[in-house]
Amino acid sequence: MKHELKVMITEAEINQALDKMAEKINRDYQGVDSLLVVGLLKGSVLVMSDLVRRLDGNVHLDFMTASSYGAGTESSGDVKIVMDLARSINGRHVLIVEDIIDTGRTLSKVCALLKTRNPASLEVASFLDKPSRRVVDVPVKYVGVEIPDEFVVGYGLDYDEAYRQLPYIATVLNP
Ligand code: PRP
Ligand code: MN
Ligand code: MG
Numbered sequence: 001m002k003h004e005l006k007v008m009i010t011e012a013e014i015n016q017a018l019d020k021m022a023e024k025i026n027r028d029y030q031g032v033d034s035l036l037v038v039g040l041l042k043g044s045v046l047v048m049s050d051l052v053r054r055l056d057g058n059v060h061l062d063f064m065t066a067s068s069y070g071a072g073t074e075s076s077g078d079v080k081i082v083m084d085l086a087r088s089i090n091g092r093h094v095l096i097v098e099d100i101i102d103t104g105r106t107l108s109k110v111c112a113l114l115k116t117r118n119p120a121s122l123e124v125a126s127f128l129d130k131p132s133r134r135v136v137d138v139p140v141k142y143v144g145v146e147i148p149d150e151f152v153v154g155y156g157l158d159y160d161e162a163y164r165q166l167p168y169i170a171t172v173l174n175p
Pocket of ligand 2: 044
């Protein structure tokens with residue numbers, strides 16, 4: 001079935017939000033010798049790529065795949081590390097990048113795990129935030145756009161793996 005999509009956040013609006021996020025991040029990490037940006041696959045790929053090209057200084061990248069969704073449509077909280085980081089984060093300034101924070105379960109598990117590895121600092125940047133859906137409290141220092149509880153796709157976000165490549169964010173009218 002073909003889905004009907006309605007644009008919620010345009011490419012221009014995404015770029016504006018990214019500029020603001022990057023400005024804050026650049027200000028906060030001024031003087032830090034190196035920043036390790038960790039993208040959670042797969043959803044973060046587009047925001048990761050667009051955000052890091054706006055960052056100043058010595059930026060390193062790493063990736064992690066954490067799967068939390070079982071058969072259902074909501075994250076279970078049983079977060080499995082499908083692919084771990086390539087390198088140690090001991091003593092590093094780490095910034096996790098996400099496409100969206102929904103219940104908070106994924107990020108809370110990933111943050112708890114990464115904290116045990118003794119980073120110098122650990123913060124989260126999420127392009128979208130759906131605060132009304134939060135089940136677990138996670139401190140998200142950098143947010144692009146706060147959205148209501150609607151099913152959204154595009155800009156990394158999928159519906160059954162489709163639509164991740166869209167350069168805008170849309171709601172699915174007939175899910
Ligand atoms: C989605 C999204 C976030 C997470 C948010 O990832 O990309 O990572 O769910 O949900 P939560 O706050 O309720 O945990 P998903 O597990 O669908 O994997 P994906 O990134 O590969 O799409
Ligand atoms: Mn994800
Ligand atoms: Mg997904």
